[in-house]
Amino acid sequence: MTARRTTRWNSALIAALLTSGIGALVADPTLLLLSIPPVVFAVYSHVPASPATTLELERSCTEPAPSHGQAVEVTVTLKNAGDRTLPNVCLVDGVPPMLSVTDGSARHAAALGPGDKTTFSYTVTAKHGTHRFRPAAVVLEDISGSVAVETNVETETELACRSPVRTATLEQIAHRYAGSTITVDNGHGTVFSTVRSYQPGDPQRTIDWNRYARDRELTTISFRDERSRATLLCLDAREVCYRSDSSDEPHAVFYACTVARELLDTIATANGPVGLAVFGTKQRYITPNTGAHHVETIRQTLNDPKLLPLEPPNRTRPGDTDELPIRPLRTRFGEASILLISPLLDDSPLETARTLRTDGQPVTVISPAVTATRSLGTAVAGLRRDNRLGALRRSNVTVIDWDPETALETAIRAGANR
Amino acid sequence: MSNPRSIIRWISAAGGILSLCAGLAVLVAPPIGGALHWPWDDEILLVAFFVVVFVIAGLLLPFVLLDDSDRADRTPPEPIPSTPPPGRGLEHVLDRRWLLSLPPARRHRVRGGLRRTTIRTIVRTEGCATETARDHLADGTWTDDPVAAAFVRPEPESDGSLLRSLRERLYFTRRARRTARAVLMLAAEDARR
Amino acid sequence: MSGLPDKPTDPTPASASAGVAFVAVFGACIAGSTDPRQTAPLLLEAIGLTLLIGGGLLRRRRYRLVGSAVTGFGFIVATVALGASVTLSLPLSPLLILLASGSGTLLVTLGVFPVYGRFARSFTTAGVALVFAGVTATALIDGAPLWRSTVAVTMVLLSWDTAERAVTLGERVGGAAETRSVELAGAMASSGVALIAIILTIAVSRIPAIGSSIGGLALLLVATTTFLLALAHFPQMPTPRQ
Structure with missing residues (x-):
């Protein structure tokens, strides 16, 4: 959040300086007196207090999971949660970059008393994808417009225009x-691969002892590895x-x-x-x-x-x-x-x-x-x-x-x- | 109050109040005014005041004209960030209404691109090999349009004559357009089949 | 990062503030003019400008052709009224004052009810400056009564403030956004300040002069300068705040 003083009211001061200066030069009291109204306006620019950023934002969509091309109305409610009036609140909602506003305006300005709310709506057309709203950009000004406070107000909102793949494998x-699995025939896997005659040197754990008990024939079982x-x-x-x-x-x-x-x-x-x-x-x-x-x-x-x-x-x-x-x-x-x-x-x-x-x-x-x-x-x-x-x-x-x-x-x- | 601007502001305001009080005192009590001796002509005071305020006004004017903007470098939220359609570059060449003279390198690129597109379209639509497609291109049998056939035929660009070069430059866009239409027609005919 | 995004697609100045600015600037011209030969062309110009505004509103409500015709007609009426004032055999200074005020009003109107989207702020600033020059010149040259000049100057300031608000709101949120409450709050506050300014000026003018010491005057002028310096706004880098 940043705050800055605007220089717009220097215009009134320039008016006051010129009228009083020319009034003094030509010794015209009327012109000297005419410098008073600009001075009053210049004083006014220093009187109001800087606005406080006491804003809360709510955002809702008529359809949080729309289909592609469907119009979705977004409703934004801005509340002044503070105890001071905010005379000039300008807000631009953080419309997701890949959605375009097709009706209404994502911008709003309001004067908000303590606890006051303001609501506005606009319509976007949904496009495939998950769209996250960005923080709303806000500029607050005091009543005279001499102090501008710029801030962002955030609330999590998502528009999920999904196109899920459910039945295709x-x-x-x-x-x-290619197969959905990769076979590594290293003999040490967990998936049964082949049976062959015993050869000297084969590890004892690979011998099919059941078959030996049944047929008195030494065979070696080989395993392979299979992974997705x-x-x-x-x-x-x-x-x-x-x-x-x-x-x-x-x-x-x-x-x-x-x-x-x-x-x-x-x-x-x-x-x-x-x-x-x-x-x-x-x-x-x-x-x-x-x-x-x-x-x-x-x-x-x-x-x-x-x-x-x-x-x-x-x-x-x-x-x-x-x-x-x-x-x-x-x-x-x-x-x-x-x-x-x-x-x-x-x-x-x-x-x-x-x-x-x-x-x-x-x-x-x-x-x-x-x-x-x-x-x-x-x-x-x-x-x-x-x-x-x-x-x-x-x-x-x-x-x-x-x-x-x-x-x-x-x-x-x-x-x-x- | 730690802000230097605030300090200057308060010092100016205090000076102003003191001057105002003193001025009113002088005007209310004429003996005090009489005691004050103004060494110059009366008009010098008024001229000096005018000059001072004029200078101050002049110094303030740029601040008014160049007021800080509250606009950050952010794109507006209403539209989707603009991205060009595929083929924008070619669009600038083929869809321009007025006469366009392209540099030789650009003409070479456009012609080469259309030639490749034609070969691939022939390969796709006729299911033939690339070499066969090249042959079709060379003998110009892929289209009924002689301008399009000539445009993509692999032959020397120019014999170097000035007149031919000028003709090539002037008619390039029109010929490229005819070729694009011919190759699109070829694809459309295949789609209809 | 903070700050509003770039201008909206329709950066039309806020209409209510624009209306107040138009009324105020026209009121300033009328209050500042002392001769009926000045008032009559201004009234005619106001009719033309009202047509111009009405045409603009019609164009925004999709009656483009009719709106454009009315806008064009209004513009012609306003400029002809202003141009015809040359034939009224006014002395040079009142004529110049009338032309300054009239063209200033035209510029302010074109700024806050733009026919062409750009230059809104430049038009209003230039227009207000011209009207201000016109009304102060009337006070100086024609010796207009103080109350009229005070009202005129104050209304110029009021029109400038409301025109600035209209243009700023247009640039920030656009013509399509709802802005009435901000405009109403701002216009009411500025009108209150304007009223105070008029009362204060007339009250100060009633204070009887006690002495005529040049030293006292010098001190008062020094006070004026320092006060004005104290009231100046200097540009500053945006400061982060919690």
């Missing part, structure tokens, strides 16, 4: 071209992905995060190992693992505004390579199924996915469609994306083309069955 989504195949959520959040099909639609990076969150929940429900790789202005890798704590770490990483800013980052400098790196995906996550979430607006994700697939790694590309058809240029961009989708399909990469106007699960089922 992890096998359909991520492990289509890990899934790596790869988020393409490079600057080139901060694109949207119209001015009132969220960009592809936001939709990519939404997809990642939904899939994370699906994988966590199946208790499969899951990791995260983010390729944005910064890169971040979380090695696949299981457990509630690990899933929560990934969830928080997806919510990290420094790693995945909602507002487009500055353009990369000319000459900076803005390519998706393949090496870490090959070396660190060679056994994992890659779920590459990218709007496919350039060739880099296409090349990465094809290279990984050539190496034998299972790859699924989930692509939020943010291309527009408003002009020839945008239509060509849409065609290029279609071509990339086609090229991926020809390379045996599972492709899920998600139009955000539809449910994610519908797109997944369509992509998995193609």
Whole structure:
């Protein structure tokens, strides 16, 4: 919270100085007397006390879990919990960045006596994703407007426009071209593998003593290890992905995060190992693992505004390579199924996915469609994306083309069955 | 009171009160006024006062005109932060209504991009290999539009003549537009099938 | 981080304060004019400006074509009224005063009821300065009665305060937001101060002069200067508060 003195009332002082100065110069008592009203106004600017920040905010939504495209009315109530009147309270509500106000105003001004409340409403149109309201920005002024106190008033409000993946299985989504388990035939596992004749040197614990008792034949049982195949959520959040099909639609990076969150929940429900790789202005890798704590770490990483800013980052400098790196995906996550979430607006994700697939790694590309058809240029961009989708399909990469106007699960089922 | 501004303010106010009291005393009790000797002409006082207040007014004026703003560097909450649609760069070339002269490097990029798009669209729509698509591009059989076919045909850009270079520069946008339409039509026909 | 986000999509000045500012600035012009030949063009201009305001309100209520026509007509009426005052064979100084007041009123009106969104604050500041110059010049040159000049100067200050409030509220919360209670509280407080200012000025003018010592006058002028310095607001960096 900050407080500052405004300089607007110096205008009255200037008026007083000029009238008294000219009045003295021309020896006109009327003009000298006319300096009194501005002086009175200038004195008035010093009289009121600085406003106290005694505000409490309540915020409610008609539908806290709306569907995509549904209009949601947000009602904000501001209360002066102090015992002094606040004559000028200007508030701008912290509308989530990816929601646009479609009706009413998220701004309000009121004079609030002690204990007084003021309420206002506005409407937003829900978009896929979890939207957190930001703190409301408030400027308080005394009655004369000579002191301005700027502060934020916070209350936790969330609008969860979910698109959960309930019926599609992890096998359909991520492990289509590979099993959902990885077998390590080291002989020491827990899963029965083979039976063969005893050979000298085999450990006694591997001998099938039951069979020996029954048939008097020495056989050795071999075991193998089986573990679930890990899934790596790869988020393409490079600057080139901060694109949207119209001015009132969220960009592809936001939709990519939404997809990642939904899939994370699906994988966590199946208790499969899951990791995260983010390729944005910064890169971040979380090695696949299981457990509630690990899933929560990934969830928080997806919510990290420094790693995945909602507002487009500055353009990369000319000459900076803005390519998706393949090496870490090959070396660190060679056994994992890659779920590459990218709007496919350039060739880099296409090349990465094809290279990984050539190496034998299972790859699924989930692509939020943010291309527009408003002009020839945008239509060509849409065609290029279609071509990339086609090229991926020809390379045996599972492709899920998600139009955000539809449910994610519908797109997944369509992509998995193609 | 620890604020220097407050100290100055209170000192000024105290000085003002003292001067006011003294002035009123002088005016109320003429003998005191008579005892005070003003060494200069009366008008000098009035002129001096005018000059002083004029200077003070002049000093205060910038504070009024450049009042601190309470606006932080935050985007307004009503709209979604603006992000361009995919293809904005190409839109600037293809959808411009007036004549546009592009530098050679940009023309080269646009042509190369449209050529790649055409090859990939042929590959996708006809299910052929890239080499076959290149052949279609070379012989111009992928479209009925001769302008579009010529635009993406892999051939030397220019023979270096000034007239041809000028023609290329002037008609580039129109030809690129025809090519974009042709390749979009190719994709649309495939979608209809 | 604190502070309001950038301007709203519709930064129209708050309408109630804008209305008060218009009435006050016009009242100041009428109170400050001493000649009927000054008052008549001002009244005509006020009619034109009222039409201009009405047209603006119509445009905001989606009667764009009619609103624009009324606004244009109002503007023409106001400017013609002001321009025609040149033909009234007024002496130069009252004519200049009339032109300053009239154009000031026009600027204030265009500032608080903007036809074009930008420059609202610049228009109101320039307009108020012109009207202030006009009414003080009337007091100085035409020797207007003190009470009229006092009322005029006070109303100029009132119009400036309310116009500033209208523009600031417009910039902060926009024309679509509810602002009436803030505007009402501010306008009432400023009107109260204006009343006090008028009463005080007239009361001081009634104090009989006792002596005429130049020393006493010098001390009074020093007192005036120091008081004015004490009342000045200096810009300061925002200070964090708990």
